[in-house]
Amino acid sequence: MSVPVLEDLGDLDGRRVLLRADFNVPLKGGEITDDLRIRAALPTIQWLLEQGAIVTACSHLGRPKGEPDPKYSVEPVRARLAELAPEVTLLENLRFDPGETANDPAFVQKLIEGQDAYVNDAFGASHRAHASIVGPPRFLPSAAGRLLEREVDVLLPLRADPARPFVVILGGAKVSDKLGVIDALSKVADSLIIGGGMCFTFLAAQGHSVGSSLLEEDQIETCKRLLESDVTIHIPSDITALGPGGKIGDPSAGGEVRQMGASLPDGWMGLDIGPGTAAEFTDVILEARTVLWNGPMGVFEDPRFEAGTRAVAQALADTRAFTVVGGGDSAAAIKQFGLDDEVDHVSTGGGASLELLELGDLPGLEALRGASNAHD
Numbered sequence: 001m002s003v004p005v006l007e008d009l010g011d012l013d014g015r016r017v018l019l020r021a022d023f024n025v026p027l028k029g030g031e032i033t034d035d036l037r038i039r040a041a042l043p044t045i046q047w048l049l050e051q052g053a054i055v056t057a058c059s060h061l062g063r064p065k066g067e068p069d070p071k072y073s074v075e076p077v078r079a080r081l082a083e084l085a086p087e088v089t090l091l092e093n094l095r096f097d098p099g100e101t102a103n104d105p106a107f108v109q110k111l112i113e114g115q116d117a118y119v120n121d122a123f124g125a126s127h128r129a130h131a132s133i134v135g136p137p138r139f140l141p142s143a144a145g146r147l148l149e150r151e152v153d154v155l156l157p158l159r160a161d162p163a164r165p166f167v168v169i170l171g172g173a174k175v176s177d178k179l180g181v182i183d184a185l186s187k188v189a190d191s192l193i194i195g196g197g198m199c200f201t202f203l204a205a206q207g208h209s210v211g212s213s214l215l216e217e218d219q220i221e222t223c224k225r226l227l228e229s230d231v232t233i234h235i236p237s238d239i240t241a242l243g244p245g246g247k248i249g250d251p252s253a254g255g256e257v258r259q260m261g262a263s264l265p266d267g268w269m270g271l272d273i274g275p276g277t278a279a280e281f282t283d284v285i286l287e288a289r290t291v292l293w294n295g296p297m298g299v300f301e302d303p304r305f306e307a308g309t310r311a312v313a314q315a316l317a318d319t320r321a322f323t324v325v326g327g328g329d330s331a332a333a334i335k336q337f338g339l340d341d342e343v344d345h346v347s348t349g350g351g352a353s354l355e356l357l358e359l360g361d362l363p364g365l366e367a368l369r370g371a372s373n374a375h376d
């Protein structure tokens with residue numbers, strides 16, 4: 001059974017529509033530093049307005065503690081939205097009410113009061129069983145907005161019938177953060193590429209010394225099991241490391257940066273894949289027909305350790321494969337390199353994209369499928 005989409009809402013002329021959006025934009029000193037999330041909701045908003053609907057939008061912003069907190073007021077979002085879509089009303093931060101995260105039925109009633117239909121376009125929040133995500137579809141005809149629809153259309157087929165070879169690139173900080181998705185994707189992918197902080201637990205599982213690199217002792221057995229499974233796993237054969245006394249993000253602190261093999265001496269911290277590994281990974285990506293990338297290859301926030309992540313981003317841009325980027329930091333990295341327009345899809349949800357890839361479903365999607373207007 002598929003999720004109802006905007007066309008499944010019926011006639012909306014003069015009807016009131018509650019839109020759950022993800023306007024959780026980055027703020028600095030009360031100013032929006034990137035309004036992408038607001039602009040990303042515009043196709044859905046425009047469509048609803050064209051149908052004659054009266055749109056009330058709602059979102060969470062940051063993590064207020066279930067009570068009003070001026071620091072997390074949606075006022076800056078309201079001001080930007082008034083420029084982009086002046087017809088839309090925006091409710092105050094959903095998380096000012098403890099009923100949002102608690103999925104309190106009374107809060108759901110408050111949200112849907114006076115509304116005729118509900119649209120969820122908040123992919124990045126759809127892995128949470130919060131009131132505004134799972135509540136309204138129990139009472140109102142409901143649909144996925146365009147953004148949510150596209151995320152599902154791109155991500156779900158990766159689990160089922162990806163064009164092969166299907167290569168999954170995993171990086172970021174920890175194995176334990178992504179174990180679920182690694183397990184799930186190792187069953188469908190033709191090969192896994194492992195970089196980032198998590199590669200050191202894999203290297204340790206192969207018997208390498210990892211110096212002062214990020215290591216999760218309790219995951220070594222898991223990495224051994226994965227290395228012995230049927231899927232091909234590419235792990236780094238060389239590493240860019242920072243020597244004793246060095247500090248991440250602060251070149252002036254000193255510390256030598258050196259290219260090393262797969263084993264690191266005591267006191268050295270592996271912070272990026274090496275150039276040989278970057279070239280090997282590039283070859284695999286260029287041969288692929290589908291590529292999913294989640295997690296940077298190194299500490300790309302520090303220019304000394306961005307080369308591996310940049311190489312992978314460039315390979316995604318160059319390959320003829322269908323390319324998908326998931327994860328907040330990976331999306332930030334590909335944007336930083338100016339290559340975000342060169343890939344097929346950059347997911348707007350970090351946790352949500354991982355959970356959808358792992359489980360094939362999200363609470364927000366399940367709720368939409370249960371709505372009265374959903375079809376088989």
Ligand code: ADP
Binds near residue numbers: 174195295301327328
């Ligand atoms: P995403 O948001 O794309 O899912 P993660 O949140 O899992 O990615 O990981 C991103 C973080 O991992 C980045 O802040 C990066 O600095 C860090 N990281 C990458 N490689 C290493 C490494 N070798 N050691 C420590 N941290 C790393």
Ligand code: MG
Binds near residue numbers: 327328329350
């Ligand atoms: Mg992250």
